[in-house]
Amino acid sequence: MYSLGLINGLVYRNGSLTHENIxxxxxxxxxxxxxxxxxxCSEEINCEGKIILPxxxxxxxxxxxxxxxFISTDSYESxxxxxxxxxxxxFIDFLEPISFVSEFKEKFDQKIEESKLSHIDFSFHTTVGNxxxxxxxxxxxxxxxxIPSIKLFTTYSESDRKISDKKLKELxxxxxxxxxxxxxxxxxxxxxxxxxxxxxxSQYESSRPVDAELKEVEKLSTLIKETEGRAYIVHLTTGTxxxxxxxxYNDLLGKNLFLESCPQYFWLTREVYKKDDGRLxxxxxxxxxxxxxxxxxxxxxxxxxxxTDHCPFTKExxxxxxxxxxxxxxxxxxxxSFSLMYNLFGTSIMDKFTINPAKIHGLxxxxxxxxxxxxxxxxxxxxxxxxxxxxxxxxxxxSPYEGIKVRGIxxxxxxxxxxxxxxxxxxxxxxxxxxxxxxxYNF
Ligand SMILES: [Zn+2]
Numbered sequence: 001m002y003s004l005g006l007i008n009g010l011v012y013r014n015g016s017l018t019h020e021n022i023x024x025x026x027x028x029x030x031x032x033x034x035x036x037x038x039x040x041c042s043e044e045i046n047c048e049g050k051i052i053l054p055x056x057x058x059x060x061x062x063x064x065x066x067x068x069x070f071i072s073t074d075s076y077e078s079x080x081x082x083x084x085x086x087x088x089x090x091f092i093d094f095l096e097p098i099s100f101v102s103e104f105k106e107k108f109d110q111k112i113e114e115s116k117l118s119h120i121d122f123s124f125h126t127t128v129g130n131x132x133x134x135x136x137x138x139x140x141x142x143x144x145x146x147i148p149s150i151k152l153f154t155t156y157s158e159s160d161r162k163i164s165d166k167k168l169k170e171l172x173x174x175x176x177x178x179x180x181x182x183x184x185x186x187x188x189x190x191x192x193x194x195x196x197x198x199x200x201x202s203q204y205e206s207s208r209p210v211d212a213e214l215k216e217v218e219k220l221s222t223l224i225k226e227t228e229g230r231a232y233i234v235h236l237t238t239g240t241x242x243x244x245x246x247x248x249y250n251d252l253l254g255k256n257l258f259l260e261s262c263p264q265y266f267w268l269t270r271e272v273y274k275k276d277d278g279r280l281x282x283x284x285x286x287x288x289x290x291x292x293x294x295x296x297x298x299x300x301x302x303x304x305x306x307x308t309d310h311c312p313f314t315k316e317x318x319x320x321x322x323x324x325x326x327x328x329x330x331x332x333x334x335x336x337s338f339s340l341m342y343n344l345f346g347t348s349i350m351d352k353f354t355i356n357p358a359k360i361h362g363l364x365x366x367x368x369x370x371x372x373x374x375x376x377x378x379x380x381x382x383x384x385x386x387x388x389x390x391x392x393x394x395x396x397x398x399s400p401y402e403g404i405k406v407r408g409i410x411x412x413x414x415x416x417x418x419x420x421x422x423x424x425x426x427x428x429x430x431x432x433x434x435x436x437x438x439x440x441y442n443f
Contacts, residue, residue: 001039002023002031002040002041002042003024003026003041003042004042004043004044004376004414004417005039005041005043005044005045006022006047006052006378007021007038007044007045008035008048009021009022009047009051010051011032012051012052012054012347012350012370013032016347019034020032020033020035021034021038021039022052022370022378023039024041024376024417025417026417027375027416028373028416028417029370029373029375029376029378031372032370032371032372045380049382049384050381050382050383051380051381051382051383052378052379053087053350053353053378053379054355054358054368054369054374054378055087055378055379055413055414055415056087056088056089056090056353057090057092057353057357057358057363057367058088058090058307058308058310058334058337059091059260059360060235060260060262060310061083061091061307061308061309061311062094062309062310062330063075063093063115063310064076064114065311065330066096069328070313070317070328072330073312073313073314073332073396074310074332074396075395076114076116076122077117077118077119078394078395079091079118079310079334079394079395080117080122080433081428082332082392082393082394083120083334084119084120084420084421084426085335085421086338086410087379087410088338089120089121089377089379089413089415089420090363090367090377090436091123091310091334092123092361093111093123093124094125094127095107095110095124095125095127095147096110096127097127097128097129098126098129098131099128099130099132099133099160100131100132100133101137104138104145105141108124108145119420119428119431119432119433120420120433121367121377121415121433122434122435123146123147123363123435123438125149125150125151125183126149126150126151127150127152128150128163129153129162129163130160130162131152131163131164135171136174138150139178142180146435146436146437146438147438148362148438148439148440149180149232149361149441150171150175150180151182151183151184152167152171152182152183153184153185154186154187154188154189154216154220155185155187155188155189155192156185156189157189157193162189169223169227171229172229173229175227175229176228176229176230179441180440181230181231181232181258181361181441182229182230182231182232184220184231184233184234185234185235186213186220186233186234186236187213187216188211188215188216191212191215192207192208192212198325199323199324199325200324201273201278202273202274203273204270204273204278204286205286205289208286210238210240210289213236213241214238214240214241214244217233217236217245221245221248221249221252224249224256225256228256230256230257231257231258232257232258232259232260232305233257233258233259233260234309235309236259236260236265236303237261237285237292238292238295238296239291239293239299240292240295242259242295242296243295246299246302254304254443259302259303259305260303260304260305260307261303261306262307263306263333263337263341264287264333264400265287266340266341266344267340267401268281269290270287272287273287280398281331282324282327282329283309283311283329283330283331297344300345300349301348304352304357304360305356306337306349306353307357308332308333308334310333312332312333312394312395312396313328313331313396314397315397332392333399335394335399336401337353338379338381338410339387339409340404341353342383342406342408343407343408354369356368359442359443362441362442363436367436375416376416377415377416378414379410379412380412380413381408382411383408384408385407385408385409386405386409387409388403389402389406390402393426411423411424415428415433416434
């Protein structure tokens with residue numbers, strides 16, 4: 001007798017959709033059978049006409065991100081509810097940036113405390129600012145806490161978050177030895193410091209131009225090749241940088257270098273900065289031109305993983321200061337990320353929400369795959385149902401995608417055998433997420 005059976009659905013496994021039944025016992029997937037082979041279970045859900053996917057993994061979210069005066073508006077509670085409506089059953093947040101190893105414990109404990117409210121499973125990336133300490137000791141303490149990834153910035157020198165060239169190289173060298181993944185926010189600091197127009201909303205994109213990303217990606221690719229390090233570039237925004245890598249460093253992709261992009265760069269363009277409410281779309285790196293977006297879409301196959309960089313603020317916070325430089329940068333997006341990308345790319349996008357992030361971020365095969373023995377994190381997706389995007393379940397009072405019509409939405413989300421969302425209603429009040437100690441990446 002199984003606790004839950006999902007029958008007659010189209011199951012996404014090994015890159016294709018097949019008619020199968022999934023039987024769950026407690027927190028795990030116990031048996032997958034052909035449609036005709038049926039077993040008794042306490043609860044049976046008929047998934048006729050629905051697609052069943054592994055619970056999505058969002059490797060890039062910012063909950064309670066502290067920017068001084070502003071704190072990103074989703075907590076682990078509201079953020080995990082919005083996530084569940086989007087089919088996300090695991091997200092990875094970032095510890096606050098540190099400069100010395102001695103700061104690690106406090107940042108880790110702080111996130112563990114905040115995350116007690118989470119309804120979905122979660123993990124963290126270590127983050128460094130202008131790091132001044134020994135890199136091997138940072139690796140040691142991170143790994144001890146189940147974190148095989150360290151995030152750094154190549155920009156933001158004005159807030160002392162930029163890594164030095166010396167430490168960047170040391171971290172990449174170490175990543176090879178320790179099999180760590182170095183997550184990189186790749187924008188060229190000098191180009192940004194020398195750019196103008198950063199107070200003109202309609203020109204915001206030109207204050208962090210395409211060239212800032214391209215030049216930094218060029219520099220990083222050389223360095224990764226030289227050190228044989230392991231890196232993952234977060235929130236890539238430009239088709240130009242992608243094409244550059246395809247032409248010059250194709251041999252690194254999927255081996256030493258992994259790429260992440262986000263739904264906003266596929267759906268929104270810099271034209272929004274000319275609108276009256278343009279400030280609601282301020283984020284870094286910025287939205288790009290229509291041409292860049294088309295190039296990005298054309299090269300989607302080069303992207304390994306889709307994260308959201310979910311970091312919403314409220315309208316009041318976005319409007320509090322008229323100066324563009326004072327507006328908190330970041331937008332939400334976790335709730336509709338999959339629907340939006342599915343609408344553009346269909347089934348070819350599925351691995352980038354499931355098995356790829358699971359392998360890259362050391363969660364496979366517990367997560368990211370439908371197979372016997374894996375966690376019963378499952379999404380029941382209705383490919384035919386239509387929805388007009390609204391503000392959703394985030395604590396923010398708007399969504400940057402509001403008004404966009406999508407076909408194909410998450411109907412139910414199951415976390416380790418328990419429903420979080422059932423037929424578009426949140427039922428997971430008593431479901432608690434676990435902290436996931438991650439292993440080394442294995443792609
Ligand atoms: Zn981010």
